[in-house]
Amino acid sequence: MEDIQQYNFIVKSNIHNYEVNFIDNVKKSLEIELKKGDFIIIDNKVKFLYPDWFEDVLVNYNYIGIDAAESQKSYQEVEPVINTLIERGFRKNHRLIAIGGGITQDVTAFIASILYRGVQWYFFPTTLLAQGDSCIGSKTSINFGKFKNQVGGFYPPNKIYVDPKFLNTLPFRELQSGLGEMAHYFVVAGEEDFDRYKRDYEQALIDKNVLRGVIARSLEIKKSYIEIDEYDKNERQVFNYGHSFGHAIESLTNYGIPHGIAISFGMDMSNFVSMKKGYITSELRQNSRELFEKIWDGYADQVKRLDIDTYLVALSKDKKNKGTLLGLILNKGYGKVFKDFTENDMIFRSWIVEYFANELNY
Numbered sequence: 001m002e003d004i005q006q007y008n009f010i011v012k013s014n015i016h017n018y019e020v021n022f023i024d025n026v027k028k029s030l031e032i033e034l035k036k037g038d039f040i041i042i043d044n045k046v047k048f049l050y051p052d053w054f055e056d057v058l059v060n061y062n063y064i065g066i067d068a069a070e071s072q073k074s075y076q077e078v079e080p081v082i083n084t085l086i087e088r089g090f091r092k093n094h095r096l097i098a099i100g101g102g103i104t105q106d107v108t109a110f111i112a113s114i115l116y117r118g119v120q121w122y123f124f125p126t127t128l129l130a131q132g133d134s135c136i137g138s139k140t141s142i143n144f145g146k147f148k149n150q151v152g153g154f155y156p157p158n159k160i161y162v163d164p165k166f167l168n169t170l171p172f173r174e175l176q177s178g179l180g181e182m183a184h185y186f187v188v189a190g191e192e193d194f195d196r197y198k199r200d201y202e203q204a205l206i207d208k209n210v211l212r213g214v215i216a217r218s219l220e221i222k223k224s225y226i227e228i229d230e231y232d233k234n235e236r237q238v239f240n241y242g243h244s245f246g247h248a249i250e251s252l253t254n255y256g257i258p259h260g261i262a263i264s265f266g267m268d269m270s271n272f273v274s275m276k277k278g279y280i281t282s283e284l285r286q287n288s289r290e291l292f293e294k295i296w297d298g299y300a301d302q303v304k305r306l307d308i309d310t311y312l313v314a315l316s317k318d319k320k321n322k323g324t325l326l327g328l329i330l331n332k333g334y335g336k337v338f339k340d341f342t343e344n345d346m347i348f349r350s351w352i353v354e355y356f357a358n359e360l361n362y
Helices: 026-033 044-049 050-062 077-089 103-117 128-134 163-170 172-189 191-204 208-226 235-240 241-252 259-274 282-295 298-303 308-316 346-358
Strands: 007-011 017-021 039-043 060-065 095-100 119-124 139-144 147-154 159-162 326-331 337-343
Touching: 007 208, 017 208, 026 119, 026 128, 026 159, 039 044, 039 050, 039 103, 044 050, 044 095, 077 103, 077 139, 095 103, 095 298, 095 326, 103 119, 103 235, 128 163, 128 172, 128 208, 159 346, 163 208, 172 191, 172 208, 172 235, 172 259, 172 282, 191 208, 191 282, 191 337, 208 235, 208 346, 235 241, 235 308, 235 326, 235 337, 241 259, 241 326, 259 282, 259 326, 259 346, 308 346, 337 346
Parallel strands: 017 159, 039 060, 039 095, 095 119, 119 159
Antiparallel strands: 007 017, 139 147, 326 337
16 A cells, blocks of 8 residues: 655745645544644535535534635635634634635635734645645735735645545546646656656546645645745746736636636647747647647637737736736746746737637647
8 A cells, every 4th residue: 555654745934834744534634633622614515525524523623614616715705704713712722724625725824814813724625726736835815806816925824634535526627627737837847747747647637646646746846946935036936837828818718717727728828939939949849738738628619719809918917017028937948937028019919819820729
């Protein structure tokens, strides 16, 4: 039997160091960890999907169930959760235990960071996006009106427990999305990591042992950057690779295309622009594209229908831009990803027109 503890590690943080533990028994881990006074904040959908894991625990400990929709990430929806915690006797020495995906993570982390000027929180991530990416890195974000992730800070959990068995109930598109998001770490890391990822991709969709190894390596790559640039000022910005292009696709499809799938298109667009600028060869771009095409399978027609000018306007509003320059993350090869300021001019527009006209045909 595989020793899953080999994947455990500690992330060094300016706020507090924190543990990442790979487990294979959520109920047992909760029963060992929970103490009187702790509060569980759980996605109602997860509670429904895994009654055998949670029924006994939720009878014996305090919990608040939330509906993990984007609307939950707001002052208006966070306020009653805080109110319940205070009214039911939650104190600074107690801990919050988040069980869910990215929305549950954001809500819990935000509350933990501000309640009593900071309380401990633990995280059981239940989606591939959360397990392979967002669970480490310290970011907390809630939305402000229609503006996404505009309010928050940095406040990591004290412990993270990763069990890939949660992924057994994820829809296939969510597995695609999680693997799409994680792919950018393997491009950033270098050719050896990318080749391994490309080789393991299809097996990771069906074999939890392979997927566990991919998750662990994805987090290991991310850890190496956040430990030198936790607050996303310099080196860590390379992780925005594919994200400027991908976020524009997400917003114009009203998030109808899952995040990681939009990012897989974004990485290919980034490589296309890198190729046009002479940074990479068409062969290298094609080698990456072979993976991205598998990730975005079934979504190209939706992207192809987007209006070019509307897309360029969305791209011009990205927070990495400087004045009229687009702050794109491009690359000069695996392991050579960098920030490049690009004029949003007619030449750039012609590249985007060409991409939408020729690169999405199947």
